[in-house]
Structures are given as C-alpha cells and as structure tokens.
Amino acid sequence: MASTEVRIAIDAMGGDHAPGEIVAGALRAREELGVKILLVGDPQQIEAAMPPKTNLADVEIVPADEAIAMDDEPLNAVRRKPKASINVAMDLVKKQQADAVFSAGHSGAAMASALLRLGRLKGIDRPAIGTVFPTILASKPVLILDVGANVDCRPKFLEQFAVMGSVYSQYVLGTPEPKVGLLNIGEEESKGNEVALRAYQLLQKNHQINFIGNAEGRDVLSGNFDVIVCDGFVGNVLLKFAESLGSVILQILREELPQGLHGQIGTAILKPNLKRIKQRMDHAEHGGALLLGVAGICFIGHGSSQAPSIFSAIRMAKEAVDNHVLQRLNSQYPILQNESS
Structure with missing residues (x-):
C-alpha cells in the first residue's frame, strides 16, 4: 500500500x-x-x-x-x-x-x-461468507461461516472455511488460538451425515487449526467456540434466526416491565443495562459479513x-x-x- x-x-x-x-x-x-x-x-x-x-x-x-x-x-x-x-x-x-x-x-x-x-x-475452492454472532460471554463473539454463499458443501470446503475463519478470528477478532467447531446434530464424532463425518476427519487431522469437535445448535452462542463451520443453507437459516432473536428479546422485556410510575422508574434504572443488551444483540453493531x-x-x-x-x-x-x-x-x-x- x-x-x-x-x-x-x-x-x-x-x-x-x-x-x-x-x-x-x-x-x-x-x-x-x-x-x-x-x-x-x-x-x-x-x-x-x-x-x-x-x-x-x-x-x-x-x-x-x-x-x-x-x-x-x-x-x-x-x-x-x-x-x-x-x-x-x-x-x-x-x-x-x-x-x-x-x-x-x-x-x-x-x-x-x-x-x-x-x-x-x-x-x-469456494469462498464463504462469515459473520460474527454475539455469545453469552460479553467480549467473545463467534464467527460463523458459511452463512449463505454455498448451499451445498463438500467436506474439503468446510475444512477450508475452518482455516480461513481461524485466521480472521485470530488477527481481526483478537482470539489467540481460536477454537473451531463443526455444526452438527450431536457432539459425538459418529453423528451427522456423510459430509459431516468426512469433514470431522479432515478437521481433526488439520494441524493448522484448533479443532475441538462438533458444535450443536445450543453451543452456537455459548462462547465455547470461536469459529463454527457449516454449509450455507444451514448457516443462512441460523443467521436469519439470530437476527430476529435480539428484537424478540427486547420486545419481551418491554412488555414484561411494570407499567405506570413504577415501570417508568424501573425502566430508568435499567436503561443502561437495556442499552448494553441491545448493543450486544444488534447485528448493526457488527455491520457486515466478510467474503472470505x-x-x-x-x-x-x-x-x-x-x-x-x-x-x-x-x-x-x-x-x-x-x-x-x-x-x-x-x-x-x-x-x-x-x-x-
């Protein structure tokens, strides 16, 4: 430059x-x-x-x-x-x-x-769209890829996503040794379809990444993983669900806060907390997805x-x-x- x-x-x-x-x-x-x-x-x-x-x-x-x-x-x-x-x-x-x-x-x-x-x-072989999700750990986001570029993936594509995601997580998101997971229907090595089974083997053998195993849906926002790889079909569904989750939770909070004077006082007290919740869950805070x-x-x-x-x-x-x-x-x-x- x-x-x-x-x-x-x-x-x-x-x-x-x-x-x-x-x-x-x-x-x-x-x-x-x-x-x-x-x-x-x-x-x-x-x-x-x-x-x-x-x-x-x-x-x-x-x-x-x-x-x-x-x-x-x-x-x-x-x-x-x-x-x-x-x-x-x-x-x-x-x-x-x-x-x-x-x-x-x-x-x-x-x-x-x-x-x-x-x-x-x-x-x-195939570029992937990677996007950052918040987790229950305030300072530890998770990078999900692919979230829409490739509806169907071969196992080696998922391996390439893992390597690219690890580099991005380490040098842009500041994660020293990113923990990589494969999105699957169970944490056991034997779970999943043929693509998942073969991808697991490739990821396990790849010494360029810190692969720690399968990640189930409940693990995505847990903070236990820094990078999670999946095909673009599943990733895009996950992305759209996550985008709606923040607004749903905020709406529930608004509806459940007490009404009247007590509600106004309680809302005023909680306002800084609510603002931080919104910032953590709002996809606008992350802006965009990187085409890796x-x-x-x-x-x-x-x-x-x-x-x-x-x-x-x-x-x-x-x-x-x-x-x-x-x-x-x-x-x-x-x-x-x-x-x-």
Missing part, C-alpha cells in the same frame, strides 16, 4: 436505504476512523444525500452508470452491467486504487462480482443496513486491512491446497 490511509470503496447505490444511509455511515467512518472513502454510484444522487456543509475533499465520488437491483439474477446482471456500481467498486480493489470494498446491495451480485473481478485465493476466499477484502452488508451498520462494516474492513488478513490467508496456501474430498 502506497499510503498508510486505508481506502474503502463503497457501493453507494446498493441497499434499501441507498444512497442516503450509505453516505451517512461512510462520512462518519471518514471522520472517526480516518479512512479514505470512495463512494461509487450516481454522482448527483450521492451529492444530494450529503449534508449541506459536507467538505467534498473528505470523500471521492467515483461515477457508475448502473446499479444492480435486488430482483436481478446476480451472475447475469454482473456480466450484463459492467458499469454497475458494485463492479466499479470491485475494479478499484483489483486496480489497487482501494484496499477493500463494501456493499449492502445484492449479496449474490457482490459475490459474483468479487469472483469474476478479484478471483479466488490460491487453494480455495476471494483475492480482496470484501464486506457484504444487510440490504436493510442503515448508517450505524455501514459505519461498523467499514470499521471491520479497516481492521481486516490493517491486520493483513489477505497476506495471512495466502500464507496458509500449503494447507488450503488439501486435495482431500
């Missing part, structure tokens, strides 16, 4: 609240994190979304003539619209004009664009992402760049090139 300033290319046209919330989160990141922001999309819409006194010297607007809609077929749209904002943002990373890319738009299109423009890391396995730092946000989520995703992207995640993943090449199936 020619400069110490981390450069983040942002698909300003992707997401339900684009470009307004995207721009707001990006400007906050510029101010608080000191990153260079490259907003990719329609210049007129981007400028209109900026506050009146915004210093345009703080950001760079990169024009893009098209955008990919949420109902577009991802691969066809990426190929048919070379000047779409997500493609232009990926090209900035490919040309080393940006260090990372973020999009809250069509996740399938973001993945297709990353694969076509950045390519896969050596030794990686492509030759670039790529974060994918939820379509409904608003400014706080955008800010958090940019912060995570900066941390991934600062901690040289790509270089560290490339250093695992001899392990990732496992020919086992």
Whole structure:
C-alpha cells in the first residue's frame, strides 16, 4: 500500500436505504476512523444525500452508470452491467486504487462480482461468507461461516472455511488460538451425515487449526467456540434466526416491565443495562459479513443496513486491512491446497 490511509470503496447505490444511509455511515467512518472513502454510484444522487456543509475533499465520488437491483439474477446482471456500481467498486480493489470494498446491495451480485473481478485465493475452492454472532460471554463473539454463499458443501470446503475463519478470528477478532467447531446434530464424532463425518476427519487431522469437535445448535452462542463451520443453507437459516432473536428479546422485556410510575422508574434504572443488551444483540453493531476466499477484502452488508451498520462494516474492513488478513490467508496456501474430498 502506497499510503498508510486505508481506502474503502463503497457501493453507494446498493441497499434499501441507498444512497442516503450509505453516505451517512461512510462520512462518519471518514471522520472517526480516518479512512479514505470512495463512494461509487450516481454522482448527483450521492451529492444530494450529503449534508449541506459536507467538505467534498473528505470523500471521492467515483461515477457508475448502473446499479444492480435486488430482483436481478446476480451472475447475469454482473456480466450484463459492467458499469454497475458494485463492479466499479470491485475494479478499484483489483486496480489497487482501494484496499477493500463494501456493499449492502445484492449479496449474490457482490459475490459474483468479487469472483469474476478479484478471483479466488490460491487453494480455495469456494469462498464463504462469515459473520460474527454475539455469545453469552460479553467480549467473545463467534464467527460463523458459511452463512449463505454455498448451499451445498463438500467436506474439503468446510475444512477450508475452518482455516480461513481461524485466521480472521485470530488477527481481526483478537482470539489467540481460536477454537473451531463443526455444526452438527450431536457432539459425538459418529453423528451427522456423510459430509459431516468426512469433514470431522479432515478437521481433526488439520494441524493448522484448533479443532475441538462438533458444535450443536445450543453451543452456537455459548462462547465455547470461536469459529463454527457449516454449509450455507444451514448457516443462512441460523443467521436469519439470530437476527430476529435480539428484537424478540427486547420486545419481551418491554412488555414484561411494570407499567405506570413504577415501570417508568424501573425502566430508568435499567436503561443502561437495556442499552448494553441491545448493543450486544444488534447485528448493526457488527455491520457486515466478510467474503472470505476471494483475492480482496470484501464486506457484504444487510440490504436493510442503515448508517450505524455501514459505519461498523467499514470499521471491520479497516481492521481486516490493517491486520493483513489477505497476506495471512495466502500464507496458509500449503494447507488450503488439501486435495482431500
């Protein structure tokens, strides 16, 4: 990198609240994190979304003539619209004009664009989307992958996810020796389908990771595991369930708190605690999911992402760049090139 300033290319046209919330989160990141922001999309819409006194010297607007809609077929749209904002943002990373890319738009299109423009890391058969879940231990999140990129997985894909997840957990999430688990229907080695049984053997033999065995559904938020691997079908169901869990718990708390004067006093006393609960369970605090396995730092946000989520995703992207995640993943090449199936 020619400069110490981390450069983040942002698909300003992707997401339900684009470009307004995207721009707001990006400007906050510029101010608080000191990153260079490259907003990719329609210049007129981007400028209109900026506050009146915004210093345009703080950001760079990169024009893009098209955008990919949420109902577009991802691969066809990426190929048919070379000047779409997500493609232009990926090209900035490919040309080393940006260090990372973020999009809250069509996740399938973001993945297709990353694969076509950045390519896969050596030794990686399938990239995986990894996202961070809170656990019952306040300072110990768990990384789950894959949460949607690969509906079906071969055992060696799960092994590769485990290696990539361990690197990310160690160098970005700050876990010294990440404990890896395989999501399964039982903790015994003999449990699961043929894919799970074979994956267990591969993970057990892989000395590059700290594999501690199967993780059942009840273990996901226990804090006993730092990285849990699964196929994208199961992972995506788990992700959507977890996203709803926080709002359900907060709603129950609101309904069960006493009403009237006593309730108002009790709520006032508990307000700091409730705020911390919300922060721990709110997916906006984690911002986005990292697409691990492509030759670039790529974060994918939820379509409904608003400014706080955008800010958090940019912060995570900066941390991934600062901690040289790509270089560290490339250093695992001899392990990732496992020919086992």
